[in-house]
Amino acid sequence: MTLVRERRHQQALKVSPPPAAADFTHRSLFPALSPASSTPDSPGIIDNLSDLEKVAVLGHGDGYGTVYKVCHKKSSSIYALKVLRFDNNAASGVLQQAAREAEILKLVDSPYVIRCHGVFDSGAFMSADHNNEGGGDLCFVMEYMEGGSLHDVLRARQRLPENVISGMAKRVLEGLHYLHGMQIVHRDIKPSNLLINSRGQVKIADFGVSHLVAGALEVCDSYMGTYAYMSPERFDPERWGGDNAADGFAGDVWSLGLVVLQCHMGRFPLVGPGQKPDWATLMCVICFGERLEMPETASPELRSFIWRCLEKDWRKRATVDELLHHPFVNTTCCVSTDHELVNFVLPAD
Numbered sequence: 001m002t003l004v005r006e007r008r009h010q011q012a013l014k015v016s017p018p019p020a021a022a023d024f025t026h027r028s029l030f031p032a033l034s035p036a037s038s039t040p041d042s043p044g045i046i047d048n049l050s051d052l053e054k055v056a057v058l059g060h061g062d063g064y065g066t067v068y069k070v071c072h073k074k075s076s077s078i079y080a081l082k083v084l085r086f087d088n089n090a091a092s093g094v095l096q097q098a099a100r101e102a103e104i105l106k107l108v109d110s111p112y113v114i115r116c117h118g119v120f121d122s123g124a125f126m127s128a129d130h131n132n133e134g135g136g137d138l139c140f141v142m143e144y145m146e147g148g149s150l151h152d153v154l155r156a157r158q159r160l161p162e163n164v165i166s167g168m169a170k171r172v173l174e175g176l177h178y179l180h181g182m183q184i185v186h187r188d189i190k191p192s193n194l195l196i197n198s199r200g201q202v203k204i205a206d207f208g209v210s211h212l213v214a215g216a217l218e219v220c221d222s223y224m225g226t227y228a229y230m231s232p233e234r235f236d237p238e239r240w241g242g243d244n245a246a247d248g249f250a251g252d253v254w255s256l257g258l259v260v261l262q263c264h265m266g267r268f269p270l271v272g273p274g275q276k277p278d279w280a281t282l283m284c285v286i287c288f289g290e291r292l293e294m295p296e297t298a299s300p301e302l303r304s305f306i307w308r309c310l311e312k313d314w315r316k317r318a319t320v321d322e323l324l325h326h327p328f329v330n331t332t333c334c335v336s337t338d339h340e341l342v343n344f345v346l347p348a349d
């Protein structure tokens with residue numbers, strides 16, 4: 001409990017940005033990202049941000065980011081544009097996060113992970129909305145996911161039926177399998193980072209806190225993502241033997257298990273109904289509490305799946321490979337097809 005007492009002052013659900021890195025400035029970040037790149041199968045090559053027209057605001061991130069629905073004027077294709085705005089005082093941790101997201105997005109190419117069609121470092125796009133205070137924008141042109149996030153779906157539907165949960169879980173596992181194969185640990189799997197399109201495809205988004213396990217992009221070990229979905233070994237590495245390398249993959253599995261349980265229960269599972277998950281409560285439940293009781297309303301397959309994900313000792317927790325063979329995501333009659341999933345998520349008006 002000493003740890004709880006020591007850290008009780010940290011009430012926010014977000015980890016603070018890492019300390020400033022001496023050599024990480026606007027100068028070293030932005031030139032590395034220009035010019036924008038387009039993938040070969042993008043519907044139209046996006047040469048310039050002025051090719052895009054704002055259609056609507058899709059959502060806001062943690063204070064630095066806004067996501068717009070945009071139209072590519074030449075091809076009439078629709079994209080999502082995530083704009084991260086920095087002023088001259090932007091903390092270097094935020095710049096690191098943005099650079100990390102850009103670098104990782106450039107590497108990934110999977111039907112289970114959000115596709116990035118280009119990264120721009122211009123201030124032009126936001127200049128109509130904001131006073132130009134000498135800062136800059138980092139803009140990610142991403143595929144547009146019409147169904148929004150799983151967070152939006154849960155807000156509208158509360159609980160999801162098991163076939164929809166298993167269909168979603170299977171797709172997220174495929175995405176994690178791909179990312180982990182690239183030595184990328186996501187570190188922030190949560191409902192608002194799982195997006196759904198009009199074909200019923202579920203894709204992993206938001207690489208702000210992702211982490212390449214090996215290689216030059218391993219820039220910050222202490223920046224870890226949202227507390228609420230954080231595994232015991234990431235919350236309290238000393239007690240649970242976290243070492244920031246091997247356990248990283250297991251941490252993504254824990255987060256997926258919590259998301260799956262939340263989809264079944266219709267609320268965040270680690271605190272009581274209506275209770276806010278503050279830091280101290282989460283610490284107690286995740287690091288010191290007993291293993292969660294599996295809900296009796298769930299099928300044996302679902303209970304077993306969640307049980308294997310929420311094993312507190314990361315060395316005994318299921319791997320993504322094991323879970324891909326689990327009956328919960330492999331019983332044909334129970335796993336929703338893309339068609340069933342999209343009908344549930346995007347019901348006809």
Ligand SMILES: Nc1ncnc2c1ncn2[C@@H]1O[C@H](COP(=O)(O)OP(=O)(O)OP(=O)(O)O)[C@@H](O)[C@H]1O
Pocket residue numbers: 058059060061062063065066067080082114142143144145146148149151152192193195205206
């Ligand atoms: N590619 C996309 N297509 C459609 N909607 C999107 C897309 N990307 C993001 N959104 C919407 O915009 C919202 C904000 O996304 P953003 O990535 O900025 O932050 P977040 O994931 O909600 O929060 P955080 O900053 O904590 O990660 C999402 O919750 C989602 O509803």
